[in-house]
Amino acid sequence: MAAISRSESPPGTERPRWRWEALRPTPRFRRQLLRGLLVALIFIGIVAGLALLFGISIIQYTLAGFVVGTIVVVAAIGLTLIYGIRGFANFAYGDLMTLGAYVALFANLLLGASLPWGVVLAFGVLAAVGVLLEVLIFSRLEGRGPVPPIVASVGISLIIQNGIRAGVGTQQWNFAVTAIQDVVIVPGLGIHPVRGIATLVVGLSFMLSVHIILKYTNLGKAMRATADNLELAKATGIDTKRVTYAAWAVSCAFASTAGVLLGLGSVISPTMGFDVLLLIFAAVILGGIGSPYGAMLGGLIVGLSQEMSVPLLIWLGRPDVIGLEHATAYKVAIPFIIMIGVLLIRPWGIAGRPPAFGRRAFFVERLSRALSRKPTLARKVKRDDIGG
Amino acid sequence: MAIDTGLLTNIGFYVSISIIFAILALGFNIQWGYTGLFNAGIAGFFLIGAYVTAIAITLPAPPIVIAGIPVYPGHLGGFQLPFVAGALLAMLASGATAALVALPTLRLRADYLAIATLAFAEIVRIFAINLESVTGGTIGIILIPRPVEFRPPDPFLNTTAIVGIGALILFALLFVLQFIAESPWGRVLRAIREDEEATMALGKNAFRYKLQAFALGGALMGLAGSLFAVTLVYVEPSVSFAPAVTFSVWVMVIVGGSGNNRGAILGAFLIYGMEFLSVQLKDFAPAALKDTIFYIRLMIIGVLLILLILFRPSGILPEKKRVLR
Numbered sequence: 069m070a071a072i073s074r075s076e077s078p079p080g081t082e083r084p085r086w087r088w089e090a091l092r093p094t095p096r097f098r099r100q101l102l103r104g105l106l107v108a109l110i111f112i113g114i115v116a117g118l119a120l121l122f123g124i125s126i127i128q129y130t131l132a133g134f135v136v137g138t139i140v141v142v143a144a145i146g147l148t149l150i151y152g153i154r155g156f157a158n159f160a161y162g163d164l165m166t167l168g169a170y171v172a173l174f175a176n177l178l179l180g181a182s183l184p185w186g187v188v189l190a191f192g193v194l195a196a197v198g199v200l201l202e203v204l205i206f207s208r209l210e211g212r213g214p215v216p217p218i219v220a221s222v223g224i225s226l227i228i229q230n231g232i233r234a235g236v237g238t239q240q241w242n243f244a245v246t247a248i249q250d251v252v253i254v255p256g257l258g259i260h261p262v263r264g265i266a267t268l269v270v271g272l273s274f275m276l277s278v279h280i281i282l283k284y285t286n287l288g289k290a291m292r293a294t295a296d297n298l299e300l301a302k303a304t305g306i307d308t309k310r311v312t313y314a315a316w317a318v319s320c321a322f323a324s325t326a327g328v329l330l331g332l333g334s335v336i337s338p339t340m341g342f343d344v345l346l347l348i349f350a351a352v353i354l355g356g357i358g359s360p361y362g363a364m365l366g367g368l369i370v371g372l373s374q375e376m377s378v379p380l381l382i383w384l385g386r387p388d389v390i391g392l393e394h395a396t397a398y399k400v401a402i403p404f405i406i407m408i409g410v411l412l413i414r415p416w417g418i419a420g421r422p423p424a425f426g427r428r429a430f431f432v433e434r435l436s437r438a439l440s441r442k443p444t445l446a447r448k449v450k451r452d453d454i455g456g
Numbered sequence: 457m458a459i460d461t462g463l464l465t466n467i468g469f470y471v472s473i474s475i476i477f478a479i480l481a482l483g484f485n486i487q488w489g490y491t492g493l494f495n496a497g498i499a500g501f502f503l504i505g506a507y508v509t510a511i512a513i514t515l516p517a518p519p520i521v522i523a524g525i526p527v528y529p530g531h532l533g534g535f536q537l538p539f540v541a542g543a544l545l546a547m548l549a550s551g552a553t554a555a556l557v558a559l560p561t562l563r564l565r566a567d568y569l570a571i572a573t574l575a576f577a578e579i580v581r582i583f584a585i586n587l588e589s590v591t592g593g594t595i596g597i598i599l600i601p602r603p604v605e606f607r608p609p610d611p612f613l614n615t616t617a618i619v620g621i622g623a624l625i626l627f628a629l630l631f632v633l634q635f636i637a638e639s640p641w642g643r644v645l646r647a648i649r650e651d652e653e654a655t656m657a658l659g660k661n662a663f664r665y666k667l668q669a670f671a672l673g674g675a676l677m678g679l680a681g682s683l684f685a686v687t688l689v690y691v692e693p694s695v696s697f698a699p700a701v702t703f704s705v706w707v708m709v710i711v712g713g714s715g716n717n718r719g720a721i722l723g724a725f726l727i728y729g730m731e732f733l734s735v736q737l738k739d740f741a742p743a744a745l746k747d748t749i750f751y752i753r754l755m756i757i758g759v760l761l762i763l764l765i766l767f768r769p770s771g772i773l774p775e776k777k778r779v780l781r
Contacts, residue, residue, distance in 0.1 A: 157567040159496075159574075208766055214567045215494045219710070219765045222703055226758030230751035342699075346578055349571045393529075394586040401582060404575045411560045411568065 137371020146322030152358025168324025198320030356420020500577030505681025554674020713771030
C-alpha cells in the first residue's frame with residue numbers, strides 16, 4: 069500500500085529511501101523510549117538503595133520478580149489479545165496454560181523429545197485448540213455481551229482441569245530436564261540457568277515478536293484495528309473473522325508457552341494454571357485491557373510487586389512487629405491491592421486509553437469533588453457579587 | 457424403629473444442603489438475574505458468613521498443644537451468641553464486604569466486577585487458611601453448636617430440625633423476594649439490567665441501586681454460609697469454599713432460569729441432587745470410575761454450562777415476560 073501512494077508522487081521529488089525506513093524511530097517512540105529509560109533508571113536506583121540498606125537479598129527477590137513477571141507477561145499478552153478483539157475475559161486461560169504444559173510434558177516424557185520440541189508441539193496443538201474453541205463455542209456467543217462468554221469459558225476451564233485430573237491423575241510432574249545448580253553471580257546472589265535465564269530469554273523474544281507482529285505485519289495491523297473498533301475494521305474491508313481466528317491461535321499458543329515456563333519454574337499439576345489466572349487478570353487490568361504493551365508493563369509490575377513484597381511480609385511476620393502467621397502466603401494478594409488502586413484512579417489501566425466521552429466521574433473524582441465543594445460555592449458567590 | 461432412619465437422614469442431609477445452595481442461588485439471582493451484576497466470588501461471601509457465624513456461636517477454643525507439638529491452632533471465639541444473632545452478624549458482614557468489593561468496580565463493565573470478585577474470594581480463602589489464630593487454619597472451626605440440639609445425639613432428629621429451620625428461612629425469603637421483585641425497587645433493578653443509560657436518564661441513581669442489590673445478594677450468601685456452618689457443625693477452608701462452589705451456583709441459576717426466584721430454587725435442588733447422587737453412587741460405580749467420578753461430575757457441570765448458555769440461556773422456568781400495557 070505504501071508503494072502505491074509513493075508512485076503517485078511525481079518522479080524526481082522522491083527522497084532517497086533508507087532501506088529499513090519502517091524501523092526508524094518516530095518522535096513519539098523516541099519520547100516513550102526516553103520515558104521508559106528514565107523509569108528503569110529510577111527503579112534501578114531504588115533497588116540499589118534498598119540493597120544497600122537491607123543487604124543483597126533484595127536483588128535476589130528482584131530477580132525472582134523479573135522471572136515471575138516474564139511468565140505473567142507472556143500469558144497476559146495472550147489473554148489481552150483475545151480480551152481486546154472478542155471483548156470478554158477468558159476464564160479458561162489458566163487451564164489452557166495447564167493444557168499446554170501437559171502437551172509438552174507428554175512429548176517430553178512419553179515421546180522422549182527434548183523440551184524445546186515439546187514447546188513447539190504444545191504451541192501448535194494449543195493454536196489449533198484456540199481456533200476450535202472459537203468455531204465451536206465463542207462465535208455463537210457474539211453480540212450477547214461480556215457475561216455469556218465468561219460462563220462458557222468457565223465451562224471449558226472445568227472440562228480441561230477435571231479432564232486432566234480424571235485422565236492423567238492429580239499427581240505432580242516435572243519436566244525431564246537435567247538438574248543444574250544456580251549460577252552464582254555474587255556470593256548470596258544466584259540465578260538458575262533454566263528457570264531464570266531461559267525464562268527471561270524466552271519471555272523477551274516473545275515480547276519482541278509481538279511488537280514486530282503488531283507493528284510491522286498486515287495481520288498485526290488488522291488485529292489492532294479490530295481490537296480498536298470492530299465495525300470500523302469491517303467497514304474498512306478487514307476480514308475480521310480471519311483476524312479473530314488468528315488472535316485465538318496466537319493467544320492459546322502464548323498460553324502453552326507460558327504454561328511450560330510456569331511448569332519449569334515449579335511443578336506441573338492440574339490446577340497450576342488456574343492458580344495464576346488471577347495474577348494474569350491483574351496484569352491485564354493494570355496495563356489496560358486489550359493493550360499488549362500494557363500487558364507487558366502490568367505483568368512486570370505484578371511479578372515484581374509479588375516477589376519484592378516477600379521481605380516486607382517476612383518483616384511483618386516477626387513476632388515483635390505484628391506476628392502475622394504464614395506471612396509470605398499473602399504475597400499473591402499484593403498485586404490485587406495494586407489492581408484495586410488502579411481501578412479506583414485509572415480504571416482504563418496504566419497504558420490504556422481513557423473512554424471516548426471524556427472522563428466519567430469515578431469513585432476518587434467524586435470523593436475529591438465532594439471534598440472541594442465549598443470552594444466552588446464560594447467562587448460562585450463571588451462571581452454573583454461582581455455581576456450584581 | 458419401623459422406618460429406616462439412615463436413609464431418611466441421608467435424604468434430610470440432601471435437602472438441608474440443597475436449601476443452602478438455594479439461598480446462595482437466590483442471592484446470585486438478585487445480583488445477576490435481576491440487576492445483571494456478575495459475581496464470580498460467591499464462595500467468598502459464603503465463607504465469610506460461615507466463619508462469622510462459627511466464631512460468634514462457638515465456645516472458646518484455645519490452641520491445643522500435645523507433647524510440645526501444636527495440634528490445633530485454636531480460633532477466635534467464645535462469644536457463645538445464639539444462632540439468630542450469629543446469622544444476623546453473618547448477613548451484616550457479608551453484605552458490607554459485598555458493598556466494599558463492588559464499590560470500585562460497579563461503574564465499570566461487567567467483567568471488571570467478575571474479576572474483582574473472583575480475586576476477592578481467593579484472597580478471603582488465603583486468609584482463612586493462613587490466619588490461624590482467628591480461623592483455625594486448614595483444620596477450620598469445629599464443634600459448632602446446632603441451633604436445636606437433641607440429647608442423646610440423634611442424627612435423624614438433628615437433621616430434621618436443621619431441615620425445618622432451613623425450610624422456614626427459605627420460604628420466608630422466597631415470599632419477601634417475590635414481593636421485592638414486584639416492587640418499584642425491583643422494577644428499577646430490571647430496568648438497569650436492560651438499559652442502564654436509559655434508567656439513569658429517567659433520574660434513577662443506577663450506581664446506588666446496583667450497590668444495594670449487590671449488598672443484598674451478598675447478605676443472602678452470608679445467611680447461606682451461616683446455615684452451612686450449623687448444618688455441618690464444622691467449617692474448613694479448602695473444599696467447601698473452593699471456586700467450584702461459585703461455578704455450581706451459576707449452573708443452578710442458569711438451569712433454573714435467571715431472573716426467576718422459583719427457578720433458582722429448582723435449579724439448586726436439581727444440580728445439588730446430581731452432585732449428591734454422584735457421591736452416593738460412588739460405591740456402585742465400576743472400579744475404573746471410582747476415583748474419577750468426582751472429576752467427571754465437575755466436567756459434566758462444565759458441559760452443562762456451555763450447552764445451556766449456547767442453547768437455552770433462559771433456563772427451565774424462564775423469567776416472566778412483562779409487556780407494556
